[in-house]
Each structure stands twice: as C-alpha cells, then as structure tokens.
Amino acid sequence: MEPNLDTIWNSFLIFFYQAKNYLTEPWAAYQLAIIGGCFAVAWLLSFKIEPIVESRARNIKGNPGLLRIVIAFMRRLEWVFFLILVYIAREIVLLNTWPSRTFVLTAALVLGSAWLALAVLTRIIQNRTIARVIAIGAFAYIALGVLDIRDPVAQALDDAAINLGDFKLSILFVLRIIFLTSLFLWLATLFGTFFDNRINAISDLSPSFKVLSGKIVKVGLIVIALVVALTAAGLDLTTLTIFSGAVGIGLGFGLQKVVSNFISGVIILVDKSIKPGDTIELGDTFGWIRELRARFVSVITRDGREYLIPNEDFITQQVVNWSFSNKLVRLDVEFGVSYDSDPHEVTRIAIEAAKDLPRVLNHKAPVCWMTAFGASSLDFKLRFWIGDPQQGLTNIRGQVLLALWDAFQENGIGIPYPHREVIFKTPLETKQGN
Structure with missing residues (x-):
C-alpha cells in the first residue's frame, strides 16, 4: 500500500470538525428543525393522498414502462411534498437572513431532488443490481459536490492504491470501473x-x-x-x-x-436447421420453438411446459424437426377388425372416416392397407397427412381412432379382443351338488 494514511485521517478530521462547528450554530439548528417539520407534514399529506393517486395511476394500459415510472413516483409522494415544503421554507428564510444561513436547507433540497430523480428514473432499468449501482454512484457524486468535498475524497481514494508494475490500482479506479x-x-x-x-x-x-x-x-x-x-x-x-x-x-x-x-446458437442460426415456430422432437421433449436465445432454445410443449434446452444439445444430439422443409407430417394408426369382416369394405370405411376430419389433408389422400392376419384380428394400417404438427399429434391420432370406432359401429364391423379356446382331450368328471 502506498497511501499516506495520516493525510487521509487529517482531512477527515478537518471536515468533521468543520461540520460539527457549523451544525452547532443556532441557524443550523433552526434549519434542521424546519427540515424535520417539513418531513412530518409531507408524510401526513402523502398518507392521505397516495392511495387515491396510485389507484388512478394503475388505469394506465398498454405502457408498462411508463406505469412503472408513474407508480415509483407516486410511492414517493412524501418526498415530493417534502421538497416542495423545503423549497418554500428556504425562500422564506432567504427573505429574512443571509444566503449562507440556508446551507442546510439548500443541501437537503438538492440531495432530496437528486435522490427522488434517481429513484424514479432507475425504475426503467430492469436489472436491479445495475440500477442500485448507478443510483448510489450518481447520488454519492452529487452529494460530495454539494458538501464541497468531492476533490479531497477523490484524492484520498486515489491515494489508497497498490502498484502493479506501471499500473496503479486504487479504490477510486475500482469504483469508477464498477459505476461506468x-x-x-x-x-x-x-x-x-x-x-x-x-x-x-x-x-x-x-x-x-x-x-x-x-x-x-x-x-x-x-x-x-x-x-x-x-x-x-x-x-x-x-x-x-x-x-x-x-x-x-x-x-x-x-x-x-x-x-x-x-x-x-450461431451455427443453428446460420444453417437454419431450426427456427422459431418449428415443431421439434429432442429426446422425450416434443413441442414448438418459441424463441432462440444466446445460450438456449425455448421449447413449449403441448402441456404448457417451457423447456430451456442448451444450444449445444441441438448440435450434438439427433433432432427431429417436423417442419424443417415443410409442415406436412404423415401419421400412422394401426387397428384390427374381426375375421368375419370384409377387408375391402373395412379399407373403404377407414379412408372415408379419416377424410371427414378437418385436420386431415385431402390433397394427400389417406390410404389404408391390410398388414397381417393376426392372432385375433385382421390387422390394418391407416396412413394420413396433416399440415399443422404444432397443434399436436396425439390428439389427431385419438380423433382418427374415434372416427374409426363410430364408422365401424354404424356398419356392423366388430373390433375383436384377444381370446383363447381351451380344449380338454380327456373329459373332466363333474359332480352336481344337491
């Protein structure tokens, strides 16, 4: 450390004794009493008026930034009334004495105005840490200027430093770095x-x-x-x-x-592999992309959950983009009917049932194929296309299954359930009770 601690301490003592001597004078006591009275009256006024004004201010619609500033201003009405009263009191005192005898009132007026302005204006800064740093730094700079000790304090903070080669690291430099x-x-x-x-x-x-x-x-x-x-x-x-x-x-x-x-994230944006609005599937996550950010991709699923997936996962893992080149998606629905049904009629009915659904595309007509002679049923696969995968896949499959059920019920086509026949080669002896 290189600072002259004695010089710093002596400067502090000089300022302390000067302030003490001034504040013990009668006119300083009068000014402090006036300030206390103004604050008490201002608090009483704001206690009555603030709820009324704030309720009306909340009627502001469509401009949340302006609303935050207005609400911040209204919640500090006691400071507004206080500054108005101090200003009036200062003008009255100036009419009856020397300007030097209003120093405390002037300092209170300037510092109060600065704090009120900073408290209101920093409400537009959403990051509260940055807002506090800017408000405290600006207020300290103004306060030191009002008290006429800005240069001595700056010199003392600059003297409190350590040398790193040709570079001087001081407290003043660190504070400047943080504020700026x-x-x-x-x-x-x-x-x-x-x-x-x-x-x-x-x-x-x-x-x-x-x-x-x-x-x-x-x-x-x-x-x-x-x-x-x-x-x-x-x-x-x-x-x-x-x-x-x-x-x-x-x-x-x-x-x-x-x-x-x-x-x-930059690679994703350049190669356009995914973009906002795409319907994607990554692992167990299926949803549509709401936003691309610097660190992650926001994906909203059908149940309303929002997943923040790191960009790296979209580069290193397999991603299914249901709407990469276009939004057309083909879906399959498998079903079975009883053996006493006509497979040609089943195919026709299944296609007609799928066509009647609004989300199923007609220009890419549904098709239905018989796929196997199952153990309990004739097995079929119905294929159809949709153009809005972001609206969900499970729901449209469910709608198709319900449409098949209704169509089969109307035409007397049964949907079998698994069953087994047990044949005993040796008849069992049975006894009939009394």
Whole structure:
C-alpha cells in the first residue's frame, strides 16, 4: 500500500470538525428543525393522498414502462411534498437572513431532488443490481459536490492504491470501473433491445436472420460498452496484455460450456436447421420453438411446459424437426377388425372416416392397407397427412381412432379382443351338488 494514511485521517478530521462547528450554530439548528417539520407534514399529506393517486395511476394500459415510472413516483409522494415544503421554507428564510444561513436547507433540497430523480428514473432499468449501482454512484457524486468535498475524497481514494508494475490500482479506479461499466452495459442493453425490436418488425426478414442479427447487434454493443467504460475509467487497454494469458486460460475452462452454447446458437442460426415456430422432437421433449436465445432454445410443449434446452444439445444430439422443409407430417394408426369382416369394405370405411376430419389433408389422400392376419384380428394400417404438427399429434391420432370406432359401429364391423379356446382331450368328471 502506498497511501499516506495520516493525510487521509487529517482531512477527515478537518471536515468533521468543520461540520460539527457549523451544525452547532443556532441557524443550523433552526434549519434542521424546519427540515424535520417539513418531513412530518409531507408524510401526513402523502398518507392521505397516495392511495387515491396510485389507484388512478394503475388505469394506465398498454405502457408498462411508463406505469412503472408513474407508480415509483407516486410511492414517493412524501418526498415530493417534502421538497416542495423545503423549497418554500428556504425562500422564506432567504427573505429574512443571509444566503449562507440556508446551507442546510439548500443541501437537503438538492440531495432530496437528486435522490427522488434517481429513484424514479432507475425504475426503467430492469436489472436491479445495475440500477442500485448507478443510483448510489450518481447520488454519492452529487452529494460530495454539494458538501464541497468531492476533490479531497477523490484524492484520498486515489491515494489508497497498490502498484502493479506501471499500473496503479486504487479504490477510486475500482469504483469508477464498477459505476461506468454498469452504466454503459445498461445503455448497451437498452439500445440492443431497441434495435432487436426494430429488426423483428421487418416482415421481409426470415425468423432465423432476425435472431442472428439481434444477437450480433447486442454482442457488438456490449463489447463497445465494455471498451468505452474501461477507457473512460482511465485504463490503458494495452496493460491488459499482462493478464491476457491467465484470463484466456480461465475463460477457456470456466466458460467452456457458455462459449460452446453461444457458438452452437450461431451455427443453428446460420444453417437454419431450426427456427422459431418449428415443431421439434429432442429426446422425450416434443413441442414448438418459441424463441432462440444466446445460450438456449425455448421449447413449449403441448402441456404448457417451457423447456430451456442448451444450444449445444441441438448440435450434438439427433433432432427431429417436423417442419424443417415443410409442415406436412404423415401419421400412422394401426387397428384390427374381426375375421368375419370384409377387408375391402373395412379399407373403404377407414379412408372415408379419416377424410371427414378437418385436420386431415385431402390433397394427400389417406390410404389404408391390410398388414397381417393376426392372432385375433385382421390387422390394418391407416396412413394420413396433416399440415399443422404444432397443434399436436396425439390428439389427431385419438380423433382418427374415434372416427374409426363410430364408422365401424354404424356398419356392423366388430373390433375383436384377444381370446383363447381351451380344449380338454380327456373329459373332466363333474359332480352336481344337491
């Protein structure tokens, strides 16, 4: 460590005694009393008005971002009333004394306004961690400026440092990195989402190209944001070459799966093997693709479950895409009828029954073939085509089976159940009871 701790401590003591001397003066006590009274009145006003205003604000429809800001503003009505009352009190005091005797009121007004503005504006940031970092960092910067101690504190934090060769790692530098990185990453995410929505609104582009373009834009903006944040914090990017080897090895092992899934996602988008809206089957999962993300694919099944499947699985495992080249899917339904039925008539009835269902395609007509003389029945296989596999496969098979049942009942065709005949070569002796 290289900082001069005595200098830092002495600076802190000087500020402490100056603040103590000022706050013990009569005018400072008056201002603190005024601030306390303003806060009490503001709390009472907000307690009565806030529920009414908030209930009306919830009538805002179709704009959740605006609703979040309005609700955040309404839930801080006591601060609004407090700032209004402090401003009025400050103006009254200024009419009767010197401006220097309103320092506490001015500081409370500025800091309260800053905190209210930050609390409301950061509601548009969905990541709460980034929102807190930006709010706390901005408020601390403003507060130090109002108290006129920004430069001494910055110097003290900059002195608290360790030297890594020609590079000076200080507390001030770390705080700058955290604040600026959070700020620029949020801006990158905000602009990335905006451009992604604009790209998705272009109807002439394919779904895969939309997702790929959105990923490229977001990743590019994040990289630019990191570079700008590090540069703005005062970091010479050439110094990163010292750590590049170790960082590269660490990323290679620690982020192996993350990078693999990201690259797999890019490959999927480039070769267009799957796209949003496709009906796919991977292992025991059958459903339609809702969204392609950087790390995973969102698949929704017929029972409403949403599976987040890593992109790598779509590269390394066998995937059945029911709608890759087209959405036409052929399904088979097997059934059997009794031996006393006419197989030609059974074939005709089965085809007609399948044709009557709305999901069965007529331009690719159903066919029915007799496949075997079974142990208990004549076995048939009915084949038909559908054009909407995303609507489900089990349900259409069930509809076809019900249609066959109804048609066979109308035409007197029986569906046998397995049975066995037992023949005794030696008659059994039976006795009849009394």
